[in-house]
Each structure stands twice: as structure tokens, then as C-alpha cells.
Amino acid sequence: MAESYFRVREKKNALEWQVKEEPGVHKGNTINSYFNQDIEEDHSSESHSEEPILTKVHNTAPACPPKPRPQHWNRKSAQTIGSKNPPRRQHIITLSAKQDNAAKVAFRNNKPPDRIIDMGKPLKDIEPDVGSMSRAFEQMGARVGSFILPQRSLGESKLQIWGNPKQVDLSVTELKAWRYQVSIRAASKAKTLARNAFAESKSFIGYQYAADERIAQRDAKRQQYQKAPEQGQQFKYNGYFLWPNDEIRATDLFGPSCEALDPLRMEYKVHITFDEARSVFKVYSNNSIEKIYEVIQRIENTIKEFVARDDRPLILYLIEPPSTINYRDGVQTILGPLLGPSRTPSRIPESCGNKLDPIDIVDWELEAEKSALRNQIRMSTAIEKVLERIPYFRGHLRMRAQFGTFALIKFQWPPGVPSVTLTKFETDVQSAGTRGTLIRDLQLDRPARDVVDRIHHADNLFQAIGISDDSLAIIPPQYTALFYLRHPEKAEEMIQLEIDFKANTAGGGFEPSKALWIKGPKADGVPQAAPLEAFNVRLHSGISWQLKISADNLVDPSRITTRMETFATGVEFEKPPPDTDPAVSGYKIFSSPADFAVLGLEQKTTFRYCLKAQPKFAIEISRYDGYDGDNPCLPSTTQWAVSLYDREWDSKLSENARLGVGHSASWNPYVDPFFEPIKPSASREPDAGFKDFLLHTRAIGDFLDGLKADPHNSAEVTNDSGQDRQPAKEGEGEQEQLF
Numbered sequence: 001m002a003e004s005y006f007r008v009r010e011k012k013n014a015l016e017w018q019v020k021e022e023p024g025v026h027k028g029n030t031i032n033s034y035f036n037q038d039i040e041e042d043h044s045s046e047s048h049s050e051e052p053i054l055t056k057v058h059n060t061a062p063a064c065p066p067k068p069r070p071q072h073w074n075r076k077s078a079q080t081i082g083s084k085n086p087p088r089r090q091h092i093i094t095l096s097a098k099q100d101n102a103a104k105v106a107f108r109n110n111k112p113p114d115r116i117i118d119m120g121k122p123l124k125d126i127e128p129d130v131g132s133m134s135r136a137f138e139q140m141g142a143r144v145g146s147f148i149l150p151q152r153s154l155g156e157s158k159l160q161i162w163g164n165p166k167q168v169d170l171s172v173t174e175l176k177a178w179r180y181q182v183s184i185r186a187a188s189k190a191k192t193l194a195r196n197a198f199a200e201s202k203s204f205i206g207y208q209y210a211a212d213e214r215i216a217q218r219d220a221k222r223q224q225y226q227k228a229p230e231q232g233q234q235f236k237y238n239g240y241f242l243w244p245n246d247e248i249r250a251t252d253l254f255g256p257s258c259e260a261l262d263p264l265r266m267e268y269k270v271h272i273t274f275d276e277a278r279s280v281f282k283v284y285s286n287n288s289i290e291k292i293y294e295v296i297q298r299i300e301n302t303i304k305e306f307v308a309r310d311d312r313p314l315i316l317y318l319i320e321p322p323s324t325i326n327y328r329d330g331v332q333t334i335l336g337p338l339l340g341p342s343r344t345p346s347r348i349p350e351s352c353g354n355k356l357d358p359i360d361i362v363d364w365e366l367e368a369e370k371s372a373l374r375n376q377i378r379m380s381t382a383i384e385k386v387l388e389r390i391p392y393f394r395g396h397l398r399m400r401a402q403f404g405t406f407a408l409i410k411f412q413w414p415p416g417v418p419s420v421t422l423t424k425f426e427t428d429v430q431s432a433g434t435r436g437t438l439i440r441d442l443q444l445d446r447p448a449r450d451v452v453d454r455i456h457h458a459d460n461l462f463q464a465i466g467i468s469d470d471s472l473a474i475i476p477p478q479y480t481a482l483f484y485l486r487h488p489e490k491a492e493e494m495i496q497l498e499i500d501f502k503a504n505t506a507g508g509g510f511e512p513s514k515a516l517w518i519k520g521p522k523a524d525g526v527p528q529a530a531p532l533e534a535f536n537v538r539l540h541s542g543i544s545w546q547l548k549i550s551a552d553n554l555v556d557p558s559r560i561t562t563r564m565e566t567f568a569t570g571v572e573f574e575k576p577p578p579d580t581d582p583a584v585s586g587y588k589i590f591s592s593p594a595d596f597a598v599l600g601l602e603q604k605t606t607f608r609y610c611l612k613a614q615p616k617f618a619i620e621i622s623r624y625d626g627y628d629g630d631n632p633c634l635p636s637t638t639q640w641a642v643s644l645y646d647r648e649w650d651s652k653l654s655e656n657a658r659l660g661v662g663h664s665a666s667w668n669p670y671v672d673p674f675f676e677p678i679k680p681s682a683s684r685e686p687d688a689g690f691k692d693f694l695l696h697t698r699a700i701g702d703f704l705d706g707l708k709a710d711p712h713n714s715a716e717v718t719n720d721s722g723q724d725r726q727p728a729k730e731g732e733g734e735q736e737q738l739f
Contacts, residue, residue, distance in 0.1 A: 443542070
């Protein structure tokens with residue numbers, strides 16, 4: 001895909017040069033296609049028809065539209081027959097979060113509505129909140145398969161409905177229920193309205209009605225551009241964009257009606273259609289030639305977003321060289337927990353064997369320094385490669401350094417040997433067949449009170465955010481509820497609700513601050529792949545970390561149903577009994593509506609500070625408690641996790657969540673802007689900030705090593721499944737892979 005894109009860019013640049021230098025051609029009245037010199041715009045207006053005529057701007061050569069594919073053309077056969085290359089993998093990426101149903105397609109094709117109903121009173125009097133009304137209509141259509149649209153404006157009472165008779169009847173039923181619910185909410189709000197402020201409020205509401213009416217009329221007019229141009233309709237300007245790749249169909253990427261481009265249609269007031277036979281986009285406008293240029297440029301930029309989403313994730317497995325004290329010349333694996341819904345077995349690598357001979361200390365120190373430098377270069381290079389391709393990625397991105405336990409899922413272990421040398425393991429872990437993961441659990445084997453006390457006394461490493469007091473114990477923890485549910489309308493889909501609660505300084509207690517609906521893993525239980533996963537494995541301690549750039553797979557706001565909203569608003573914070581500290585005991589402090597089936601609940605308690613050496617870096621030490629035991633208020637499982645991040649990362653990457661179609665983020669895609677050094681004078685040194693970041697991770701790793709150290713000096717540690725740690729036995733690696 002990337003090769004064809006750059007080849008296309010070269011051809012486009014050549015075309016622009018030719019048009020610029022051609023005498024007698026006015027660039028302001030021409031449209032060049034993406035890479036085909038034979039598709040340009042005529043000076044005259046074009047009449048839209050089923051087979052639009054593609055003409056050249058000058059008459060020195062006849063028009064040459066792209067040839068349609070033959071009727072028997074098949075992508076799979078075209079890729080395999082007569083070619084030694086393997087068939088290309090099927091792409092399942094789509095840039096359209098809301099694919100059209102048959103009713104919306106009928107609307108786009110200018111078919112008349114199947115029914116027009118009268119709601120009895122103007123729509124703006126039923127629901128003054130225009131946004132809430134639009135979301136309600138969209139959710140109804142998604143549920144029953146219809147499409148609902150006001151006839152002309154919110155000042156009228158009529159609604160248009162597209163769909164088959166059953167879908168239309170269901171829509172009418174839903175609209176009646178919606179009107180009743182809105183009237184109940186309006187009556188409740190009216191009771192709370194202060195008498196003495198009634199006149200002022202009424203005046204404001206009237207002003208708001210007028211503003212909402214203008215917005216609704218503008219949106220209704222723009223929504224007409226989602227339709228295909230009517231037969232015989234003429235336009236002043238027409239542009240063409242030849243889709244540059246046969247590997248992925250444009251309709252697969254943008255939706256059957258290219259609904260992912262609706263924001264462009266409404267923003268620029270243009271009609272956009274796609275000719276499947278010729279594989280060409282057609283843009284029609286009566287506004288200006290510049291609008292056509294901008295629309296085509298933004299369609300072109302969607303290829304970069306596709307590349308950013310389609311590229312395979314970059315995964316690195318780096319072995320941190322141990323110090324001379326912690327050095328061991330061998331590596332073995334111990335039994336790890338079962339991972340994920342499929343209960344995949346895992347094994348945890350750890351150091352074993354002989355210590356470093358005194359005569360080899362100097363040589364190892366030099367080798368360790370070289371190895372650390374190689375790791376630094378490889379990780380910074382990987383970060384920059386990923387940053388270069390994600391500015392066009394639209395979505396919620398985040399970058400975190402997460403600490404936990406590294407485990408192997410697949411690894412080529414030599415048959416019949418319980419351990420391998422450190423050098424061989426470091427080489428073999430780079431092979432293509434290796435698959436590892438970072439288990440969130442630090443596997444701390446000490447009482448929770450001891451862990452919390454050690455965190456509060458780590459004032460040499462951490463400090464409070466924005467508070468001058470040096471005591472960490474006075475900072476209250478933050479609580480988050482993680483509910484795992486089935487989608488109320490799609491039982492086969494899993495969703496997750498994450499609600500943050502913050503301390504209420506005025507009235508005491510805690511109140512909700514943020515709620516996110518997150519899509520669950522795919523049908524096969526595999527979570528969404530992250531663009532970057534760079535593992536730093538510390539074999540000598542068991543505490544490893546990874547730098548991860550990931551995308552939150554959030555539920556589209558228009559797909560959050562009323563039932564989901566009801567559940568979110570029904571989650572409450574319950575005050576624990578006296579002398580009960582939830583941060584220590586894990587006592588359950590969240591409740592949810594009883595009429596919802598909750599598959600699982602995790603209570604997250606977070607101690608959030610910043611680094612004393614670099615206050616821009618925030619560190620979160622979190623306790624996760626799960627509840628599925630006999631006592632519903634006390635946790636059945638407890639895990640500890642740590643994450644480190646620069647708060648500027650969230651500020652930069654949050655821009656991607658607000659991007660429009662074909663736009664890119666403005667932040668610089670380089671390592672240095674994301675990793676600023678502690679001392680500004682060191683900013684001229686290459687990778688100075690990234691070196692400081694690695695020092696921070698090492699300091700935190702050493703702190704966690706102290707937490708993980710067994711307080712009773714016991715050599716026996718158990719994993720999540722309760723099984724004793726065991727090295728690999730002879731004959732366990734007879735197969736090519738570990739599992």
C-alpha cells in the first residue's frame with residue numbers, strides 16, 4: 001500500500017507541473033485527478049447522469065475516462081491466477097463508524113419517504129435539545145433499521161420515515177415512547193424551576209429556541225448533500241479522484257454509500273459519489289473550485305489514515321542488561337498464569353545459573369553499556385517510526401510506560417533443556433515466532449497496608465501534584481469503577497463502562513467526573529492491536545515494563561443507547577463502614593442498578609503523584625480488585641499495577657480525537673518533542689530527553705523491586721492460578737513452540 005501511494009504522489013506532482021507550465025490553461029478552472037492525467041474538469045457545467053462524461057480541459061486530445069472493470073473481474077482471482085505471489089490478506093479496517101442501513105440508502109438515492117407522521121406539536125416544543133433529539137432519532141433508526149428525519153424544520157410537527165412496513169411501524173412505536181419519556185423529563189425539570197426566575201428563564205428558553213431552530217435548519221439543508229445528485233442536475237464545478245489501489249475497495253473503507261465522507265459533504269456543501277466500475281470519486285459543487293480542491297485533498301489524505309490503521313503493530317522485545325551484582329549466565333521459565341478469555345497458558349522467564357566471575361566484571365560492564373545503548377537506539381527509532389504514521393489516525397490515542405510481569409506465550413525453546421544461556425535467549429527472543437505480553441499484575445507478596453505505607457514514604461522519588469506539602473499520605477486516592485457488560489441490543493458484543501470518581505472537597509465523599517464506554521475484545525477474544533509495544537524485560541527482578549502507544553476503542557456517542565445512559569447515571573458511590581479504608585481492604589464502594597446484568601466489576605484505586613526529578617511525569621500506582629467470591633463486598637482477586645507518562649503526551653495526542661476526515665494532527669512526529677530533558681541546557685544533545693526517561697523507568701523499577709522482595713525471605717512464590725513456580729522440565733520443549 002505504501003509503495004503504491006508514493007508512486008501515485010510522483011505522478012500527481014508531475015501532473016501539477018504540466019498543468020502549471022501548459023500555456024493557455026488557467027489553473028483556477030481545472031481539476032487534476034489523483035494521478036490520472038486524462039481526468040480533468042471541463043469549463044462548462046456538467047449535467048449529472050448515470051454515466052457522467054469525463055472531459056479534458058483543453059481540446060488537444062479526446063476524453064479518456066478510466067476503463068470499467070470487466071463483469072467477471074474478481075479481486076481474489078486477479079491476485080492469484082497467473083501470479084506466484086500469495087493472495088493478499090483481507091482488510092477489515094473501516095473508516096465509517098456508522099454504516100448505512102437499507103432505509104438510509106433509500107434516502108440517499110432520493111426515494112420518497114415511506115411514511116410521514118404528525119407528532120401533534122412542533123418538534124422544538126417536544127424536545128428543545130436539538131442534539132438529544134438527533135441522537136434519539138439516530139438510535140431508533142439503528143435499532144429498528146429505519147431512517148427518521150424532520151420534514152423541513154423543527155418548527156413543524158411532521159417527521160419522515162424510510163423503511164419497510166414493519167420497520168416503519170416499529171419506528172412509530174418508538175417515537176411515541178420517546179415523546180412520553182421527554183414529557184416526563186420536562187415535567188420534572190419544570191418542578192425544579194425557581195418561581196422568581198421564571199420570566200428570565202422563559203426569555204432565555206425563547207432565545208435558545210430561535211438559536212436551535214437556526215442550527216436545525218442549517219443542518220437539515222446540509223443533510224441534503226448526503227443524497228446523490230438528482231437526475232439532470234447541473235453543477236458549475238466537478239472534480240474526479242481516481243482511487244489508487246485495487247487491494248482495498250473504497251466502499252469497504254468508507255461504507256457502502258461512502259458515509260464516512262458525510263462530514264465533508266456537509267462541511268463543503270458538495271455531493272460526493274463513487275463510481276464502482278471506474279473506481280473514481282466524483283465531487284459536484286456550485287460553490288467554488290477551491291472547495292473541490294480541498295475535498296479531493298482530504299479524500300487523498302484518508303489513504304494515510306488507512307495506512308496508519310492498517311500497518312502491522314511494531315513490537316520489540318529488549319532484554320535489559322543486568323548489573324554485575326544481578327548477573328546470571330542462564331535463563332529459565334516458570335509457570336505463569338492463564339491469560340485472557342481463552343485461558344492461554346504462559347511462562348515467565350527469569351535469571352538462573354552462575355554469577356559473574358570477578359575477572360569478567362570489567363568486560364561485562366563494557367558489554368552492558370553497549371547493550372543498553374543498542375536498546376535505547378532501537379526503542380527511540382521504533383517510537384519515531386510509529387509517530388510518523390499516526391498524525392492522520394483519528395481516535396483516542398495514549399502513550400504509557402506500564403510496569404508489570406513479562407510472560408511468554410510463544411517461544412522457540414530448545415527441546416530437552418531446562419535453561420538456555422542469557423546470550424541465546426536475548427537472540428532467540430527477537431525471532432518472528434516470539435509472542436509475549438505484559439501481565440498487569442506486579443505479583444506483590446506482601447500485605448496491602450505494607451504496600452500503601454511504602455508508597456506514602458517514597459517521598460524521595462514521588463511528590464504530590466500541584467501541592468507544596470511533602471507528605472504523600474494526605475493525597476486521597478482516586479477511585480474508578482470498571483463494569484463489564486453485554487451490549488443491551490447486541491448480546492454477542494461485550495462493552496465496558498469506565499467511570500472515574502473524584503473527591504468532593506466541598507461536601508466530602510466522591511462524585512463521578514468522567515465516564516467512557518469502551519468496546520470489548522473481538523469475537524476471538526483478542527484485543528485491538530496497538531501501534532507500538534516495546535518491551536523492556538528485566539530478567540533479574542521479575543518487574544518489566546513496556547512503552548505502549550494504543551488506541552482506545554470507544555463506542556461512538558451516537559451508538560450509546562438510552563439504556564446504557566440509564567445504567568451509567570445509576571452507578572453510585574457508597575460510603576464504606578467506619579474505620580474501613582477501601583485502598584487497603586479493597587472494600588466494594590460502587591453499586592449499579594439492580595435491573596442490569598453485570599458480568600464483572602473491577603474497582604480501581606489509584607495513587608497518583610508526579611516524579612520529583614521531573615514533575616511533568618505522572619505516576620499512577622493502582623490496585624485492581626475483582627468481586628466474584630462468596631462475600632460480595634470483599635475482593636476475591638487483587639492486582640497491583642504501575643504506569644508512567646508525561647502529561648504532555650495526553651495533551652498532544654488528544655488532538656487526534658478531534659480530527660476531521662482527511663485532517664492530520666499538528667504535533668511534531670519526532671521523539672525529542674515527546675521526551676524533553678530535565679535540564680533545558682541538555683536539549684541540544686541527541687536523545688537527551690529519552691535518556692532521562694530511561695533513567696526514570698530504572699528508578700521506578702528499582703523501587704518496585706523493593707516492593708516485590710519477599711518480606712519473609714521465602715523462596716516460594718505463587719502465581720495467579722495458585723500454582724507454585726516451577727522451572728521448565730526436560731522434554732517440555734519437544735515441540736517447535738513453547739505451547
